[in-house]
Amino acid sequence: xxxxxxxxxxxxxxxxxxxxxxxxxxxxxxxxxxxxxxxxxxxxxxxxxxxxxxxxxxxxxxxxxxxxxxxxxxxxxxxxxxxxxxxxxxxxxxxxxxxxx
Amino acid sequence: xxxxxxxxxxxxxxxxxxxxxxxxxxxxxxxxxxxxxxxxxxxxxxxxxxxxxxxxxxxxxxxxxxxxxxxxxxxxxxxxxxxxxxxxxxxxxxxxxxxxxxxxxxxxxxxxxxxxxxxxxxxxxxxxxxxxxxxxxxxxxxxxxxxxxxxxxxxxxxxxxxxxxxxxxxxxxxxxxxxxxxxxxxxxxxxxxxxxxxxxxxxxxxxxxxxxxxxxxxxxxxxxxxxxxxxxxxxxxxxxxxxxxxxxxxxxxxxxxxxxxxxxxxxxxxxxxxxxxxxxxxxxxxxxxxxxxxxxxxxxxxxxxxxxxxxxxxxxxxxxxxxxxxxxxxxxxxxxxxxxxxxxxxxxxxxxxxxxxxxxxxxxxxxxxxxxxxx
Numbered sequence: 140x141x142x143x144x145x146x147x148x149x150x151x152x153x154x155x156x157x158x159x160x161x162x163x164x165x166x167x168x169x170x171x172x173x174x175x176x177x178x179x180x181x182x183x184x185x186x187x188x189x190x191x192x193x194x195x196x197x198x199x200x201x202x203x204x205x206x207x208x209x210x211x212x213x214x215x216x217x218x219x220x221x222x223x224x225x226x227x228x229x230x231x232x233x234x235x236x237x238x239x240x
Numbered sequence: 241x242x243x244x245x246x247x248x249x250x251x252x253x254x255x256x257x258x259x260x261x262x263x264x265x266x267x268x269x270x271x272x273x274x275x276x277x278x279x280x281x282x283x284x285x286x287x288x289x290x291x292x293x294x295x296x297x298x299x300x301x302x303x304x305x306x307x308x309x310x311x312x313x314x315x316x317x318x319x320x321x322x323x324x325x326x327x328x329x330x331x332x333x334x335x336x337x338x339x340x341x342x343x344x345x346x347x348x349x350x351x352x353x354x355x356x357x358x359x360x361x362x363x364x365x366x367x368x369x370x371x372x373x374x375x376x377x378x379x380x381x382x383x384x385x386x387x388x389x390x391x392x393x394x395x396x397x398x399x400x401x402x403x404x405x406x407x408x409x410x411x412x413x414x415x416x417x418x419x420x421x422x423x424x425x426x427x428x429x430x431x432x433x434x435x436x437x438x439x440x441x442x443x444x445x446x447x448x449x450x451x452x453x454x455x456x457x458x459x460x461x462x463x464x465x466x467x468x469x470x471x472x473x474x475x476x477x478x479x480x481x482x483x484x485x486x487x488x489x490x491x492x493x494x495x496x497x498x499x500x501x502x503x504x505x506x507x508x509x510x511x512x513x514x515x516x517x518x519x520x521x522x523x524x525x526x527x528x529x530x531x532x533x534x535x536x537x538x539x540x541x542x543x544x545x546x547x548x549x550x551x552x553x554x555x556x557x558x559x560x561x562x563x564x565x566x567x568x569x570x571x572x573x574x575x576x577x578x579x580x581x582x583x584x585x586x587x588x589x590x591x592x593x594x595x596x597x598x599x600x601x602x603x604x605x606x607x608x609x610x611x612x613x614x615x
Contacts, residue, residue: 142387142413147289147303151387176386184371184390184458195457197371198390201378203277204359207369221378224279 141180157227174220174231175201175208186210186220187234210234247273247321249556250336250349252328252498255283256542257534257549258355259311259320264553265353266318269562273347274315275326275338282308283357284377285542287384289412290405292543304542311546331502334529351529351556354499355549358492358513358535363397366452372459376406376489383413391485395462396420397450401541403489404433410487411440418481420444423467430587450486451478459484492539502530507601511594512538520602522555522572523548531556538598540582540591547579 143151155170161178168177175186175198185195186208196207203222211232212218220231249265251258254276266272280286288304315322323340330337336347360375367373372391376398382388394410396403399422407417417437425447427434434444451465451473466477492513499517500506504525507518517525517532524531533552534545551572558568583592 140389140392140414142383142389144414145387146412148384148387172386172388176382176388179382179390180388186371194369195371196369197458198374198378198382199362200360200375201381202359205362222278 140182157225159225159227159229159231161231162233168225170227171224174210174212174218174223174225174229176221177225178220185233244335244346244348245273246348247271248350248560248562249273249353249553250275250347250351251353251355252276252336253283253355253357253534253536254278254281254322254324255355255357255534255545256285256307256311257357257536257545257552258283258353259315260546260549261353261355261531261533261553261556262320262549263311263314263318264550265557266315266320268554268557270350270557270560272319273321273323273349275323275328275336275340275347277325277327279325281312281322281324284381285311287377287380288542289384289409307542307546328498331498349529350560351531352502353523353531353533353549353552353556354517354536355532355534355545355552356495356498356536358494358539360488361491361493363488363490365450367454367459370453370455370459371457372455372484373453373486373488376402376487379485379487380406380409383409383415389413389415391459391483392416393418393481393483394485394487395450395464395481395483396487396489398422398487398489398491399424399427399429399434399444399446400489400491401429401433403487404429404437406487406489407437407442408433408440411437411442417442418462418483419464421448421450421464422446423449449473453486459486462486492535494536494539496536499525499530499532499536502527504530505605507598509538509594509598511590512540512598516598518598518602518605520606521576521599523552524555524559526605528559538591538595544579544582544591547575547582551575551579 157170159168184197199205199207201221203219208220209217248270249272251262251274254274262272262274285304285308291301326340334349338345360377393416451463454461462481462483465473468474494516504527505518506515531552533548554571
């Protein structure tokens, strides 16, 4: 969910809207925001599953250290989505089946 | 490998400490570079939308993001060079290996100032790895910087200032906060922050902890429990809150990897967040070219970080012969006086004592012929 109105920060300034693909679904994102922010705005909180046990993981640290939000971006695996800015047309997959990350 | 570049002073980290250090160094004529792994400078200042405490000279009443903008403007005016998307992944004496926008660069520094900050602690309980359990700082970045709410109904673990402030900011962003949970018998943070969220109807449950978090693939409920006098969970006391997100505000740990890599001496300070580089009153480590400032020297807050940065910047410029000792002494005395004010009062006392212990330890070790302490 986007925070549109804010008592201190005022109305949200919407940047350039672009479309990205997440596991085949087209979603709207703000260019330059972290991929993880775009996903959370859509209520998508599961970013990956662990290779051995297939347990779900989502954004934890938000500063690129824990790697729980890693996804495959434009064919590159293990990209930390919390510190990687959105670009138009990005193709993102979540490895949600687990195994063989 | 790209050809190397040379700077008088290289600062690692463009947060409050690093920017303040760079400004003071550049003002004194040092050719100064700041490198930061993020694609935006300012560290954590831009998510701090609350007004700062302290006195007028500490910019009390000014919001964190305005302080961030002021620092960036000042750094630009002083001619500080800033590299973003620049990860320092190696220190070879005073040479730095930097991955800058995907390209390998080596940088030779006269002096290095590490202002790498701290990272949030995690805490383990059943369900703590479920999506929806997040660091409080991560939540704060999402709501205040990216304007995204990661959930609707929150429980916060930890009643220090971070936990309390993030709860208030969650409500400002339109979320519901069900409770703040605190294992200790009393609230950790300032009374003024606690009062604000209590007035808004959020209970702060002391002597209580999260027993477990349950849900199918994501957080669906949080089970709270009271701690008995022996510190164990009382199973009879368990009750469930229908939260979808849990914030962890359970302290921070200094980010010290580069200092370990450099090989400077360390000191363990539980009060200040763990192992940290031993340093003297000029923020100099046991290595003659390596200074530290901000949370890497012990977790405090942004105002103290900026003052420590100023101290390191002045001292590093002085050590390069860019300023007269007398002028530097006057400037450093003024900074130290402001730091003392920030560490005064009941909340500053513990930090003041812990910092004094570091200086005592440093004096002891250098007096015993610690290999490279130089006055």
